[in-house]
Amino acid sequence: MSDLLYGEIEDDLRAGVRSLLDDTCGWADVLAGTETDAPHAAAPWDGLVAMGVTALPVPEDAGGAGASWRETSVVMEELGRAVAPVPFLGAAVLGTAALLAAGAADVLADGPAVLAVPLSTAPGDPVPDVRADGGALTGVVTSVADAAVARTLLVPADGALYAVDGSAARITHVTSLDMTRRLADVALDGAPARRIGGADAVTAALTTGAALLAAEQLGLAERCLELTIAHLKTRYQFGRPIGSYQALKHRVADLWAAVSQARAVVRYAAGCVASGDADTAVAAALAQAHCSGIAVRAAEECVQMHGGIGFTWEHPAHLYLKRAKSDAIALGTAGRHRAALAELADLPPV
Amino acid sequence: MSTAPPDAAEIERRVAAFLAAHDPAAVPPREFLRARYDAGLAWVHYPEGRGGLGAARAAQPAVDRAFARAGAPGNHPERNGIGLGMAAPTLLSHGTPEQLDRFLRPLWTGEEVWCQLFSEPGAGSDLAALGTRAVRDGDGWVVDGQKVWTSMAHEARWAILVARTDPAVPKHRGMTYFVCDMHAPGVDVRPLRQLTGEAEFNEVFLTGVRIPDTDRLGAVGDGWRVATATLMNERVAIGGQAAPREGGMLGVVTRLWRERPEVRTAAGHDALMRLWVEAEAARLTGERLRQRLAAGDPGPEGSAAKLAFARLNQELSGLELELLGEDGLRYDDWTMRRPTEVDFTRRSPGYRYLRAKGNSIEGGTSEILRTIVAERVLGLPGEIRTDKDVPWKDLPK
Numbered sequence: 207m208s209d210l211l212y213g214e215i216e217d218d219l220r221a222g223v224r225s226l227l228d229d230t231c232g233w234a235d236v237l238a239g240t241e242t243d244a245p246h247a248a249a250p251w252d253g254l255v256a257m258g259v260t261a262l263p264v265p266e267d268a269g270g271a272g273a274s275w276r277e278t279s280v281v282m283e284e285l286g287r288a289v290a291p292v293p294f295l296g297a298a299v300l301g302t303a304a305l306l307a308a309g310a311a312d313v314l315a316d317g318p319a320v321l322a323v324p325l326s327t328a329p330g331d332p333v334p335d336v337r338a339d340g341g342a343l344t345g346v347v348t349s350v351a352d353a354a355v356a357r358t359l360l361v362p363a364d365g366a367l368y369a370v371d372g373s374a375a376r377i378t379h380v381t382s383l384d385m386t387r388r389l390a391d392v393a394l395d396g397a398p399a400r401r402i403g404g405a406d407a408v409t410a411a412l413t414t415g416a417a418l419l420a421a422e423q424l425g426l427a428e429r430c431l432e433l434t435i436a437h438l439k440t441r442y443q444f445g446r447p448i449g450s451y452q453a454l455k456h457r458v459a460d461l462w463a464a465v466s467q468a469r470a471v472v473r474y475a476a477g478c479v480a481s482g483d484a485d486t487a488v489a490a491a492l493a494q495a496h497c498s499g500i501a502v503r504a505a506e507e508c509v510q511m512h513g514g515i516g517f518t519w520e521h522p523a524h525l526y527l528k529r530a531k532s533d534a535i536a537l538g539t540a541g542r543h544r545a546a547l548a549e550l551a552d553l554p555p556v
Numbered sequence: 557m558s559t560a561p562p563d564a565a566e567i568e569r570r571v572a573a574f575l576a577a578h579d580p581a582a583v584p585p586r587e588f589l590r591a592r593y594d595a596g597l598a599w600v601h602y603p604e605g606r607g608g609l610g611a612a613r614a615a616q617p618a619v620d621r622a623f624a625r626a627g628a629p630g631n632h633p634e635r636n637g638i639g640l641g642m643a644a645p646t647l648l649s650h651g652t653p654e655q656l657d658r659f660l661r662p663l664w665t666g667e668e669v670w671c672q673l674f675s676e677p678g679a680g681s682d683l684a685a686l687g688t689r690a691v692r693d694g695d696g697w698v699v700d701g702q703k704v705w706t707s708m709a710h711e712a713r714w715a716i717l718v719a720r721t722d723p724a725v726p727k728h729r730g731m732t733y734f735v736c737d738m739h740a741p742g743v744d745v746r747p748l749r750q751l752t753g754e755a756e757f758n759e760v761f762l763t764g765v766r767i768p769d770t771d772r773l774g775a776v777g778d779g780w781r782v783a784t785a786t787l788m789n790e791r792v793a794i795g796g797q798a799a800p801r802e803g804g805m806l807g808v809v810t811r812l813w814r815e816r817p818e819v820r821t822a823a824g825h826d827a828l829m830r831l832w833v834e835a836e837a838a839r840l841t842g843e844r845l846r847q848r849l850a851a852g853d854p855g856p857e858g859s860a861a862k863l864a865f866a867r868l869n870q871e872l873s874g875l876e877l878e879l880l881g882e883d884g885l886r887y888d889d890w891t892m893r894r895p896t897e898v899d900f901t902r903r904s905p906g907y908r909y910l911r912a913k914g915n916s917i918e919g920g921t922s923e924i925l926r927t928i929v930a931e932r933v934l935g936l937p938g939e940i941r942t943d944k945d946v947p948w949k950d951l952p953k
Contacts, residue, residue: 544832
């Protein structure tokens with residue numbers, strides 16, 4: 207069994223990222239950012255790049271930090287806590303994982319690379335029909351996360367993975383449910399492309415993404431729980447803090463128990479992905495099957511237990527709710543991952 | 557002069573030396589166990605002279621494995637869970653040297669089984685409301701009252717007992733903790749049949765039972781504090797089992813699913829996979845808690861482990877019955893028996909379903925545990941209390 211705790215380096219990393227996000231990514235900034243056309247917030251993203259935490263699992267000889275997905279998972283927790291509007295998932299997780307799996311980390315030297323699949327794609331799912339004709343790609347990929355930041359788009363086509371210069375694609379922004387993670391449709395019309403790997407690199411990237419997205423869900427759930435507890439302690443109705451009512455306190459106790467379970471599941475998945483453990487497919491599917499529901503529940507309880515204020519635009523609860531629900535669909539729903547687990551654990555449906 | 561506690565290598569040497577001097581095949585079991593206690597190799601984290609070496613708690617599993625490998629006789633911990641898990645640590649922290657001399661060795665060897673006289677018909681979750689009276693009488697006490705949910709009372713030599721010694725003060729202040737001789741006149745043990753048909757538990761009626769003052773544990777009026785220490789040990793004991801993937805009740809249901817394709821339905825599959833995920837999450841959470849304990853940083857997650865365990869056992873055993881359909885309508889045996897240990901796997905699915913209902917009641921109801929988590933872990937404000945500063949005798953009952 208892998209180490210499910212946090213090391214000292216990870217604690218320091220967390221403190222550094224949290225401090226950066228506190229400075230550049232307060233929720234008032236995040237809320238204001240949702241009403242601009244900017245696809246992501248520049249200050250926190252530039253800060254993360256400058257800290258080097260966007261390239262933690264990349265080997266040092268390819269310009270990375272030579273750390274692992276375990277540390278990246280801690281960064282994802284913090285990004286979830288802040289609902290940070292940065293293109294970390296598409297670039298630093300999915301894109302980087304695809305390049306590492308394809309043995310093409312050198313592509314990162316050009317700048318961020320983003321995996322061009324619909325964000326709802328689960329590991330092993332079919333991908334959109336993009337044709338590769340003599341080194342040129344034609345097709346449309348809808349609902350791609352973080353496409354705007356891509357110097358390189360990594361596009362699955364005809365059972366392989368291709369690298370396309372970001373400027374060779376037509377990128378159309380769509381209005382996304384999660385205002386802090388913008389989606390775009392990517393159209394390719396004979397775009398020049400270079401084959402860099404097989405379909406297995408796409409599956410590996412999505413599996414790593416599933417494990418790491420669970421960390422974001424954990425951080426989000428934990429933050430929602432904290433906001434809710436703080437409110438329950440300070441909001442008075444009928445002459446007493448509403449947190450003294452058992453109907454509410456039992457619900458947050460259950461939520462806290464669920465969040466502590468999510469932490470164990472997330473650490474296990476991060477450890478498996480980092481070490482290439484034989485149990486990685488199970489660990490990643492388990493992480494998504496378990497954490498999606500917990501993040502959604504935490505955000506929904508945050509809205510409900512805040513009462514009227516939780517239903518307003520000015521309170522941050524809705525930012526968490528939209529991210530949580532969107533995350534629950536991203537990289538496969540919990541039901542999709544339970545189906546995967548059934549196959550992996552030899553528990554056939556009929 | 558104090559010496560440093562022995563490390564793993566030193567303990568290993570002592571075990572080897574002990575086994576060389578005490579051939580498990582030749583020494584009678586009782587004598588062997590007594591000698592093992594005297595050598596400090598019983599529970600190595602206990603102090604020297606009390607069956608231990610003052611070593612780290614983490615050193616114990618290796619010692620137990622070494623004795624098991626050598627074919628040494630065991631002390632049957634499954635028959636004395638209350639003694640080993642609750643009475644012993646409470647004795648150690650609150651007992652006099654004379655009490656430790658008298659009680660600890662036969663407790664550990666299993667020669668003397670212990671039971672717990674805490675709950676009463678009128679004091680369940682609200683244990684501090686208990687009304688069994690202990691009245692001072694010369695150099696001892698006379699006890700009258702009724703206790704309930706006492707496992708092993710019919711086998712036990714001793715009991716840990718909490719009784720009310722001062723009804724005129726608020727309830728938490730007027731209790732005292734005793735060791736009660738289960739063979740004393742006036743102790744009447746009657747089986748308490750539960751919804752499974754058997755009787756793991758007993759009712760214990762105490763009528764004019766004399767307890768010498770030397771069998772009091774802690775100060776007069778300090779019983780709540782001592783009892784709280786005991787109950788913390790109980791929750792650790794109930795929530796802390798290690799399990800492999802698909803262990804416990806989940807394993808029972810996944811075996812059924814794989815071996816009997818005719819039980820499979822779409823709804824059953826959905827329920828099974830949801831519970832598979834929950835059970836695996838609970839298992840990893842337990843593993844993470846163990847890693848924290850090993851790193852010397854125990855987290856509060858233990859309180860949540862019992863909540864999850866109870867829920868999973870109940871949901872899974874309910875699913876098993878439904879999957880079985882017609883077979884789920886049958887029960888193995890309603891005969892009234894008095895088992896000394898609970899084994900979910902050896903009985904029928906109906907038994908498992910019914911017995912699991914106790915998991916969210918015994919050792920603290922799930923509702924009380926949620927309140928404890930909310931107030932002690934999350935710091936939420938307490939319930940409005942109507943019994944706080946009221947003398948026990950004036951409380952509505």
